[in-house]
Amino acid sequence: MTTPKAAHDLCNTAVIGRHTMSDTEALEIASARANLPGGVLGGNALASGTGFVFSHGKGGRFWDTSGNNYIDYVLGSGTLMLGHAHPAIAAAIAEQATRGTHFFAYLNAPAVHLAERMIPYIPCAGRMRFTISGSESTLHAMRLARAFTGKTKILKFEGAYHGAHDYAQVSTSPKQLANFPQPVPDTNGIPEVVRDLTLVAPYNDLDTLRALVEAHRDELAAVIIEPIQRIIHPLPGFLEGVREITAANGVLMIMDEVVTGFRYGLKGAQGYFGVTPDLATYGKVIGSGLPVGAVAGRADIMDQADPGKKGQADYVYQNGTLQGHPLGAAAGHAMLNTVEQPGFYEHLFATADRLRDGLRTIFNRHGMGITVFGEGPMWHMLFTDRVPRNFRDITKSDTKRLAAFDAELLRQGLFVLPGNRRFVSSEHTSDDLQATFEAADRACRIFNA
Numbered sequence: 509m510t511t512p513k514a515a516h517d518l519c520n521t522a523v524i525g526r527h528t529m530s531d532t533e534a535l536e537i538a539s540a541r542a543n544l545p546g547g548v549l550g551g552n553a554l555a556s557g558t559g560f561v562f563s564h565g566k567g568g569r570f571w572d573t574s575g576n577n578y579i580d581y582v583l584g585s586g587t588l589m590l591g592h593a594h595p596a597i598a599a600a601i602a603e604q605a606t607r608g609t610h611f612f613a614y615l616n617a618p619a620v621h622l623a624e625r626m627i628p629y630i631p632c633a634g635r636m637r638f639t640i641s642g643s644e645s646t647l648h649a650m651r652l653a654r655a656f657t658g659k660t661k662i663l664k665f666e667g668a669y670h671g672a673h674d675y676a677q678v679s680t681s682p683k684q685l686a687n688f689p690q691p692v693p694d695t696n697g698i699p700e701v702v703r704d705l706t707l708v709a710p711y712n713d714l715d716t717l718r719a720l721v722e723a724h725r726d727e728l729a730a731v732i733i734e735p736i737q738r739i740i741h742p743l744p745g746f747l748e749g750v751r752e753i754t755a756a757n758g759v760l761m762i763m764d765e766v767v768t769g770f771r772y773g774l775k776g777a778q779g780y781f782g783v784t785p786d787l788a789t790y791g792k793v794i795g796s797g798l799p800v801g802a803v804a805g806r807a808d809i810m811d812q813a814d815p816g817k818k819g820q821a822d823y824v825y826q827n828g829t830l831q832g833h834p835l836g837a838a839a840g841h842a843m844l845n846t847v848e849q850p851g852f853y854e855h856l857f858a859t860a861d862r863l864r865d866g867l868r869t870i871f872n873r874h875g876m877g878i879t880v881f882g883e884g885p886m887w888h889m890l891f892t893d894r895v896p897r898n899f900r901d902i903t904k905s906d907t908k909r910l911a912a913f914d915a916e917l918l919r920q921g922l923f924v925l926p927g928n929r930r931f932v933s934s935e936h937t938s939d940d941l942q943a944t945f946e947a948a949d950r951a952c953r954i955f956n957a
């Protein structure tokens with residue numbers, strides 16, 4: 509059995525300068541290291557052996573099992589737009605749990621009514637299907653697009669992330685840059701035949717996109733795009749251009765709204781930018797921390813998934829044990845009830861503006877050479893003097909320096925994932941912002957010392 513001392517030695521707490529680590533948390537990390545690949549639940553590597561075991565959260569803050577608290581700008585990878593343990597979400601889940609947690613076949617009332625409420629907000633939606641994650645949503649959207657067009661290839665943009673399946677994991681963060689449209693696999697284990705079904709284009713470059721789509725139109729089923737690609741905003745006219753080029757060439761446009769959906773207003777990025785794709789994919793905000801995703805789109809494309817067509821050539825299988833999950837749907841209703849309140853988005857956007865303005869002032873005062881950018885409830889920072897327009901611009905910024913500075917922010921109690929985009933919740937308070945500014949100020953002083 510691991511002793512507390514051995515667990516603390518393993519965790520090597522000094523490396524990231526954690527203020528305290530309890531025996532409980534050290535033992536949990538030691539246990540995770542023995543039982544989980546890399547000692548973690550997913551893709552975020554432990555910093556030199558040390559991690560975090562979170563126990564609970566409230567609003568814009570959460571706590572580890574040592575009792576340290578952090579102002580959270582990761583927010584469950586963006587799922588917690590309403591913060592941790594929002595009372596309306598918690599109550600809705602608890603109430604539904606007493607009525608039954610899952611039914612599977614046919615229909616359940618919370619899911620039926622959630623679809624009925626969501627569709628009018630989604631400009632492209634004639635119909636929708638629930639899934640349980642963003643990855644599932646993009647997988648099914650791609651399959652629906654291939655079946656509908658009778659073509660096999662998908663074009664994505666370099667640097668975009670569309671989930672963890674084989675069709676999506678190319679050229680998200682290529683270590684070596686390839687000539688467009690050559691895909692670079694992000695992971696071992698993707699068969700070459702699958703990899704070669706993807707074409708890759710630079711974001712915010714309509715000329716290259718047009719040339720690629722025209723050259724490959726006979727084999728290209730769809731272009732999939734994050735309307736705000738990780739931390740990069742579209743240049744004026746870019747999304748409109750993607751829409752026009754795809755439509756002109758018989759190629760479908762899939763807008764991946766897993767991050768932007770219900771975050772950039774009730775109509776998501778489609779409303780925010782005024783561009784309507786053929787299909788859109790959802791995740792994150794809908795379930796507010798519960799596993800809910802969705803594919804929505806034109807009825808003629810979505811109706812390929814009508815199981816009444818089983819056995820017909822035009823049927824597309826789309827199903828999953830947990831989809832339309834009543835607990836997730838209950839959370840979705842509570843989320844909509846909250847964001848439909850007058851002034852919700854104004855408050856959320858204003859909080860993010862205050863955060864960006866405050867950080868900019870502090871970083872400028874300390875001469876950090878950091879550009880803070882973003883729009884709406886996501887914010888970003890890079891050691892660069894220009895806002896990036898595509899993946900390659902980001903690689904030109906000082907990413908090592910950013911990782912070191914992010915580690916300092918973490919030591920000061922701001923929870924960020926090094927290099928990743930950051931989110932703001934509606935529940936971050938003025939006190940949280942003030943504490944953030946003080947922490948950022950301390951981090952700059954230490955960093956410059």
Ligand SMILES: Cc1ncc(COP(=O)(O)O)c(C=O)c1O
Binds near residue numbers: 641669764765791
């Ligand atoms: C734009 C986008 N699409 C798809 C996904 C995959 O979603 P999930 O992690 O729920 O599978 C993500 C996850 O971060 C995402 O940001």
